[in-house]
Amino acid sequence: MELKSKDLLGLEYLSRKEIQLILDTTIPFKNLFTRSVKKVPPLRGKTVVILFYEPSTRTRASFELAAKRLNADTLNITVSSSSVVKGESLIDTGKTLEAMKADFVVIRHGMAGAAHLLARTVKASVINAGDGSHEHPTQGLLDMFTMREKFGSISGLKVAIVGDILHSRVARSNIWGLNKMGAKVYVVGPSTLIPKFIEDLNVTVCYNLKEIIGELDVVNILRIQKERTVESLFPSLHEYHKIFGVTEEMLGKSKKSLLIMHPGPMNRGIEISSVVADSERSVITEQVTNGIAVRMSILYLLGGKASEINY
Numbered sequence: 001m002e003l004k005s006k007d008l009l010g011l012e013y014l015s016r017k018e019i020q021l022i023l024d025t026t027i028p029f030k031n032l033f034t035r036s037v038k039k040v041p042p043l044r045g046k047t048v049v050i051l052f053y054e055p056s057t058r059t060r061a062s063f064e065l066a067a068k069r070l071n072a073d074t075l076n077i078t079v080s081s082s083s084v085v086k087g088e089s090l091i092d093t094g095k096t097l098e099a100m101k102a103d104f105v106v107i108r109h110g111m112a113g114a115a116h117l118l119a120r121t122v123k124a125s126v127i128n129a130g131d132g133s134h135e136h137p138t139q140g141l142l143d144m145f146t147m148r149e150k151f152g153s154i155s156g157l158k159v160a161i162v163g164d165i166l167h168s169r170v171a172r173s174n175i176w177g178l179n180k181m182g183a184k185v186y187v188v189g190p191s192t193l194i195p196k197f198i199e200d201l202n203v204t205v206c207y208n209l210k211e212i213i214g215e216l217d218v219v220n221i222l223r224i225q226k227e228r229t230v231e232s233l234f235p236s237l238h239e240y241h242k243i244f245g246v247t248e249e250m251l252g253k254s255k256k257s258l259l260i261m262h263p264g265p266m267n268r269g270i271e272i273s274s275v276v277a278d279s280e281r282s283v284i285t286e287q288v289t290n291g292i293a294v295r296m297s298i299l300y301l302l303g304g305k306a307s308e309i310n311y
């Protein structure tokens with residue numbers, strides 16, 4: 001069993017078996033983290049370029065560590081100090097990286113479809129680290145790995161994704177992935193932040209988290225994306241917190257086993273209270289650790305494709 005494509009562009013395009021393969025391959029990589037030497041050799045001699053057109057802490061650092069732990073060379077391109085500011089197109093940047101013999105390009109871009117465009121331009125394996133409001137597949141995979149680690153299986157879990165579904169690439173990747181793995185998915189938020197026809201993706205829409213909190217196994221809380229001026233889509237941040245913010249009081253009505261997740265970065269006191277974020281039910285820091293292992297698994301599984309590159 002191997003991944004079909006040379007690229008990882010979204011969970012919409014992966015089969016259940018491919019997702020299973022990535023999650024299963026993650027386990028031995030996570031086991032490495034308890035060893036004093038955390039490096040293994042599979043990507044020795046390969047080059048991973050990390051090309052981010054949007055800010056990031058977790059995903060960028062996680063890919064860099066994942067590549068380094070697999071013994072690859074890494075090259076970070078900061079767009080603000082690259083030739084992009086001189087007007088270079090994504091396609092020309094891709095061709096330049098190809099001329100430098102990059103084996104992988106990990107891209108984050110504000111435009112939906114940017115990773116697809118790059119994947120069609122270069123022979124290297126392209127990994128989507130977030131494209132606009134479209135997909136963030138490695139976040140979806142690390143979220144599912146974390147759920148599977150805690151519950152043993154994803155099938156049958158009741159998972160609510162709460163917040164700004166409209167602009168969220170994390171929501172879309174979770175919806176595609178969780179449905180394929182047999183979870184029941186709810187999306188929860190103000191009607192202005194829930195896209196029309198989202199039910200077509202096999203989710204149940206809910207406008208009040210308190211109504212379903214008692215049934216849920218997982219609450220995956222999304223960040224209110226102030227940079228996308230979403231505050232005009234609900235009365236105030238205070239109102240949002242009162243209705244959709246996950247608080248200690250709400251936990252009192254939930255199952256004791258309820259898992260609290262957040263992809264980060266968090267707005268404490270808006271979508272999540274500090275008490276909940278730091279509670280025993282929160283796996284937010286474990287998500288970060290799991291992110292490195294999941295990205296090692298993806299780089300490793302795509303590594304075979306990268307070795308077939310014939311310049």
Ligand code: CP
Binds near residue numbers: 057059139263264265
């Ligand atoms: N979760 C996530 O994508 O975080 P960063 O924006 O810090 O990478």
